[in-house]
Amino acid sequence: MADRRFQVARLPGFATIAVLVFLALYLPILTLVGFAFNAENSISVWGGFSLKWFAAAWKNQAVQDAALRSLTIATLSALIATSVATLAALGTTRRPAFRGRGFIYVMINQPLMVPEIVTAVALLILFGIVKQATGYQGLGYLVAAHSAFCIPFAYLPIRARLAGMDASLEIAAADLYASPIATFRRVTLPLLAPGIMAGAMLAFVISLDDVVITEFVKSGGQDTLPTYMLGQMRRAITPEVNAISTLLLALTVALLTAFFLLTRQKD
Amino acid sequence: MDLAIEALDVVKAFGQGTSAVRALDNVSVGIRRGEFFTLLGPSGCGKTTLLRLIAGFEAPTSGQILLDGADITALPPNRRPVNTVFQSYALFPHLTVAQNVAFGMEMQGRPKAEVAQRTERMLALVRLDALAARKIGQLSGGQQQRVALARALAPEPRVLLLDEPLSALDLKLRREMQGELKRLQQETGITFIFVTHDQEEALTMSDRIAVMQSGRVQQVGAPRDIYTKPVNRFVADFIGETNFLEAVGEAAGWRLACGVLIPGTATPGQRATLALRPEHLRPAPETGDLPLPARMERAVYSGTDTHWHLRLSCGTALTLRRPNSDAATAAPPNPGTDITLGLNPALVQRLED
Structure with missing residues (x-):
C-alpha cells in the first residue's frame, strides 16, 4: 500500500478549492456561451433560446471580412513561423554544440519574455517609418508581426520532439546509404511531423487570438476578428459578440484538442 | 590482399590540448575477408570507437582505414559498402518491418522488384516472414534484433559491423542469437566485425579476436591462442580465470617464490609473471608433473565445477578447478x-610483463 498521508487530494478543503477554481475558470466562459443563444438583445438577461445571433454574425459583412482576414493572417504566419521554427530546432539540436547556442535559444524565445505592449509600440513606430518610406499599407505588416511572435510557440513543440528523437536513427539512415537529404526526407521529417503539426496549430491559435500587437500594427480597415470585437464592445453590446466568441472558442478548442492528440502520440 | 578491413596507425583523440583523451592510440589491425572477427575489451577500451571509424560515423584524428585495399578514410558513411547493427537497433519506428529491411536497398537505387524479392528473402533468413507488415513497436526485443540484422545484411555489405548487438537480450535469447549470428555469417560469407565485452561470447563465436585495452590492441589471435597463450597479464586476466605466479629466472628455468623450479629457458635474475589456468592444475601429480605443495583453504561448489581455493607456502593464492561430472572426483580436502x-x-x- 502506498502511503496516502501526503496526497494533496486528501487535504481538507481540497475539493472545495478545486470547485471554486474551476468555477472561476469556466463560469465566465459558460455564461458567454450561454448568452450567445439568447433570444433578447441583452448579454445579461435571458429571454429564451435562439440561434439568431449566430445568423446575424454570419450575415454581417464586417464580421465576414474580419474573420477572413484573421484566418489569412493566422494561416500565413503559422506557415512562416513553423518553417523558421523547424529550421531553428534542427539547427539547435542536430549539430554539435557551438558557441552562442544558449544565446540563440534565448533569442528565439524572446517574444515569450518581452511584454507584448512593448513589442506592439516598437512595431508601431518601426512600421510607421516603413509605411512612410514605401507607401505599402497591406496585410504584410500584420503577417510579419504575427510570424515573429508565433515562432517560439512553434519552436517549442518541434524542439521537444527532436530532442526526444533518437539521433542514432539518422546515423542508421546514413549507414544504409541515405544521403543527408534523403535522411531528412525519409527519416527526420516523418518522425518530426507530429511536432511540426503541433507547432503549426499552436502558432495558428496564438495568431488568431492576438489583440494587442494587432491593434497597434493594423492600418485602417484591417480589423481582425478580435480587434473587431474589441471595437464592438466600445459601442452597443449585443449577443452577436457572444456568438462570434463562441465560434472562435469552438475553433480553438478543436485545434488544441488536435494539438494534444498529436503531442501525446507515442511511437 | 585478403584483408577486408585494415586499420593503419589509427589515432582517435577526443577533446583538445591537455584534456584530450586518446580513445584509440595507434591501432593497426587487419581483418580477413569472410571471417568472424571480434573486438573484445572492457568498456572504454576503444572497441566501439574503432567500429564507428570503420562505419564512417567519426573521422580518425590520424591514420587510415582501408576497405579491400582502398582508402575509405574520407568517405561519408552513406558511401561505404559497410552496414551496422546498432546496440540500440536504431530501427525506424515509422516504418514496418519490411520497409525497414528494404530501406538500405532502396537508397542503393536497386530496382523495386529486386528490393521486394530480397526483402522477402532476408525476412525468411531471420525467420520473420510472418511479421513483415508489423510496426517496430509491436515487436519483442529478440524480434527487433533480427530485423536490425536483416536490415543491415539486405544491401549485401562487404563488411557487417555489430556493436554489442546481444547486450539487451536475456541469457537464453542471447545464446540462441549467438548461434543464429554464426549461422548467418557462414551462410552469407560476409565479413563480420563484432564488438563485445563478453569474453565467453567472443570465444564461442569468433574466428579471431582482438583484445583491446586503453585504446590499444593487446593481442590478436584465434580464441584458442588467446586463451592458452595470452601475451600479457591483462589478456590472461580478462579472458577466463588465471592464476598468476611471480618467478625469477635461473639458468635451468623459472624459480617460483615457494621454491619450485619450472624448467625452461630463462635469463638468470629476470623477474617474470607466469600464468596457469585453474583447470590445468591437478589435485595430485601425474606422470611428468611437477609437485606443488599447497594448503587447502576452502572449496566452492558452482554446479558444473568445484573451485579449490589454495595457498602456496610463499603466500600466493591459487585456484584449481575440477569438473563435478568426473566420477573419480572425491570430496575436496x-x-x-x-x-x-x-x-x-x-x-x-x-x-610479457
Missing part, C-alpha cells in the same frame, strides 16, 4: 589440509 598438487610445466604460460 578439508580446509587447512596440506596437499601436493600436480603442475604440468608445458601448460604454464610466461607473460
Whole structure:
C-alpha cells in the first residue's frame, strides 16, 4: 500500500478549492456561451433560446471580412513561423554544440519574455517609418508581426520532439546509404511531423487570438476578428459578440484538442 | 590482399590540448575477408570507437582505414559498402518491418522488384516472414534484433559491423542469437566485425579476436591462442580465470617464490609473471608433473565445477578447478589440509610483463 498521508487530494478543503477554481475558470466562459443563444438583445438577461445571433454574425459583412482576414493572417504566419521554427530546432539540436547556442535559444524565445505592449509600440513606430518610406499599407505588416511572435510557440513543440528523437536513427539512415537529404526526407521529417503539426496549430491559435500587437500594427480597415470585437464592445453590446466568441472558442478548442492528440502520440 | 578491413596507425583523440583523451592510440589491425572477427575489451577500451571509424560515423584524428585495399578514410558513411547493427537497433519506428529491411536497398537505387524479392528473402533468413507488415513497436526485443540484422545484411555489405548487438537480450535469447549470428555469417560469407565485452561470447563465436585495452590492441589471435597463450597479464586476466605466479629466472628455468623450479629457458635474475589456468592444475601429480605443495583453504561448489581455493607456502593464492561430472572426483580436502598438487610445466604460460 502506498502511503496516502501526503496526497494533496486528501487535504481538507481540497475539493472545495478545486470547485471554486474551476468555477472561476469556466463560469465566465459558460455564461458567454450561454448568452450567445439568447433570444433578447441583452448579454445579461435571458429571454429564451435562439440561434439568431449566430445568423446575424454570419450575415454581417464586417464580421465576414474580419474573420477572413484573421484566418489569412493566422494561416500565413503559422506557415512562416513553423518553417523558421523547424529550421531553428534542427539547427539547435542536430549539430554539435557551438558557441552562442544558449544565446540563440534565448533569442528565439524572446517574444515569450518581452511584454507584448512593448513589442506592439516598437512595431508601431518601426512600421510607421516603413509605411512612410514605401507607401505599402497591406496585410504584410500584420503577417510579419504575427510570424515573429508565433515562432517560439512553434519552436517549442518541434524542439521537444527532436530532442526526444533518437539521433542514432539518422546515423542508421546514413549507414544504409541515405544521403543527408534523403535522411531528412525519409527519416527526420516523418518522425518530426507530429511536432511540426503541433507547432503549426499552436502558432495558428496564438495568431488568431492576438489583440494587442494587432491593434497597434493594423492600418485602417484591417480589423481582425478580435480587434473587431474589441471595437464592438466600445459601442452597443449585443449577443452577436457572444456568438462570434463562441465560434472562435469552438475553433480553438478543436485545434488544441488536435494539438494534444498529436503531442501525446507515442511511437 | 585478403584483408577486408585494415586499420593503419589509427589515432582517435577526443577533446583538445591537455584534456584530450586518446580513445584509440595507434591501432593497426587487419581483418580477413569472410571471417568472424571480434573486438573484445572492457568498456572504454576503444572497441566501439574503432567500429564507428570503420562505419564512417567519426573521422580518425590520424591514420587510415582501408576497405579491400582502398582508402575509405574520407568517405561519408552513406558511401561505404559497410552496414551496422546498432546496440540500440536504431530501427525506424515509422516504418514496418519490411520497409525497414528494404530501406538500405532502396537508397542503393536497386530496382523495386529486386528490393521486394530480397526483402522477402532476408525476412525468411531471420525467420520473420510472418511479421513483415508489423510496426517496430509491436515487436519483442529478440524480434527487433533480427530485423536490425536483416536490415543491415539486405544491401549485401562487404563488411557487417555489430556493436554489442546481444547486450539487451536475456541469457537464453542471447545464446540462441549467438548461434543464429554464426549461422548467418557462414551462410552469407560476409565479413563480420563484432564488438563485445563478453569474453565467453567472443570465444564461442569468433574466428579471431582482438583484445583491446586503453585504446590499444593487446593481442590478436584465434580464441584458442588467446586463451592458452595470452601475451600479457591483462589478456590472461580478462579472458577466463588465471592464476598468476611471480618467478625469477635461473639458468635451468623459472624459480617460483615457494621454491619450485619450472624448467625452461630463462635469463638468470629476470623477474617474470607466469600464468596457469585453474583447470590445468591437478589435485595430485601425474606422470611428468611437477609437485606443488599447497594448503587447502576452502572449496566452492558452482554446479558444473568445484573451485579449490589454495595457498602456496610463499603466500600466493591459487585456484584449481575440477569438473563435478568426473566420477573419480572425491570430496575436496578439508580446509587447512596440506596437499601436493600436480603442475604440468608445458601448460604454464610466461607473460610479457
